[in-house]
Amino acid sequence: MRKNIKRIAVLTSGGDAPGMNAALEGLVTECQQNKIQVIGFYDGYQGLLENRKLILNPKEICRIANIGGSILGSMRSKDFETKKGRTLAKKVLEQNKIDVLVVIGGDGTMRGANDLSKLGVRVVGIPATIDNDLFGTDDTLGYKTAANVIVESLENLRNTADSCKATYLVYTMGRRSGFLALRGAISGRADSVLVPEKKISEQDLIAKVNKTFKSGARSHLIVISEAYFDKNEKKLQALLKLLDKKTLSSKVRLQDIGYLQRGSNPIEHDIYLGLTLGTGILKPLLDGKSNFMLGVSQNSFCFTPLADTDSKMVNPYDLILARRLNLL
Numbered sequence: 429m430r431k432n433i434k435r436i437a438v439l440t441s442g443g444d445a446p447g448m449n450a451a452l453e454g455l456v457t458e459c460q461q462n463k464i465q466v467i468g469f470y471d472g473y474q475g476l477l478e479n480r481k482l483i484l485n486p487k488e489i490c491r492i493a494n495i496g497g498s499i500l501g502s503m504r505s506k507d508f509e510t511k512k513g514r515t516l517a518k519k520v521l522e523q524n525k526i527d528v529l530v531v532i533g534g535d536g537t538m539r540g541a542n543d544l545s546k547l548g549v550r551v552v553g554i555p556a557t558i559d560n561d562l563f564g565t566d567d568t569l570g571y572k573t574a575a576n577v578i579v580e581s582l583e584n585l586r587n588t589a590d591s592c593k594a595t596y597l598v599y600t601m602g603r604r605s606g607f608l609a610l611r612g613a614i615s616g617r618a619d620s621v622l623v624p625e626k627k628i629s630e631q632d633l634i635a636k637v638n639k640t641f642k643s644g645a646r647s648h649l650i651v652i653s654e655a656y657f658d659k660n661e662k663k664l665q666a667l668l669k670l671l672d673k674k675t676l677s678s679k680v681r682l683q684d685i686g687y688l689q690r691g692s693n694p695i696e697h698d699i700y701l702g703l704t705l706g707t708g709i710l711k712p713l714l715d716g717k718s719n720f721m722l723g724v725s726q727n728s729f730c731f732t733p734l735a736d737t738d739s740k741m742v743n744p745y746d747l748i749l750a751r752r753l754n755l756l
């Protein structure tokens with residue numbers, strides 16, 4: 429049965445991700461064709477609680493798809509995590525006569541959406557996080573762009589490391605999973621990768637670095653996911669010191685590329701994916717579907733209940749490939 433929808437609200441939440449703006453542009457464009465008004469709330473769930481909003485006018489929203497970040501702002505909200513906060517969110521949506529809320533973000537965003545749906549709010553999600561750790565889609569928005577930044581960074585770092593016989597530890601984002609680090613390390617042709625899914629002993633890592641230099645190569649690039657030490661700065665510094673002391677590198681340095689990954693303009697893959705998901709989400713809504721996250725798998729849309737989107741394991745093939753390439 430075709431649902432009558434007059435007003436849709438949208439917000440971007442959590443860490444921003446390249447491709448969020450493409451999803452916004454896609455949604456607004458598709459809604460315009462169907463004479464549906466789109467209201468954007470600023471700064472994720474926090475802006476919703478504070479009723480900070482604007483009408484997303486198709487004329488202003490066109491051509492934002494290629495810009496990184498989110499024009500609405502994207503943040504986490506502690507207030508929304510409480511029952512009181514979510515009840516207020518429902519009230520604000522009712523006051524604004526919103527028929528459906530579309531949330532664009534990662535795991536915390538989908539959890540929040542699921543909690544809101546339990547209060548009877550019609551809510552759906554579009555996956556956007558550079559971490560790619562959501563179940564129900566091959567790629568989340570921003571993941572491939574962020575992996576691409578790792579590749580470009582490794583290419584640059586290789587030039588300088590080769591010149592000065594260095595070992596560089598390239599520190600990447602990915603809060604719970606090694607997805608991003610693994611993919612970037614493979615395509616950027618790193619020498620080693622440290623991900624939580626496959627730990628390596630310090631002794632083995634030292635031996636591996638030394639083998640590189642003994643073979644006559646002039647650099648060793650190690651990609652390390654922030655999830656490897658669970659964001660523990662002390663452990664990271666201790667590893668740096670150890671490598672400096674025990675390896676044949678002339679110097680060992682840390683390069684944190686976290687926010688550079690997130691802040692990049694989207695590559696074509698994420699622009700296309702954002703436009704696809706943003707335009708594609710309206711039809712299932714008009715068809716009466718609700719409380720799902722829209723993903724893409726093997727070139728087809730897939731619908732996952734919001735409650736089931738949490739935590740995707742790394743692609744086992746990436747681990748096999750990394751092993752074949754002697755990264756692990």
Ligand code: F6P
Nearest residue numbers: 443534557558559601602603690
């Ligand atoms: O979840 C996306 C993400 O970019 C993670 O990779 C990272 O751990 C986290 O956000 C960083 O968040 P913040 O902006 O709060 O430092």
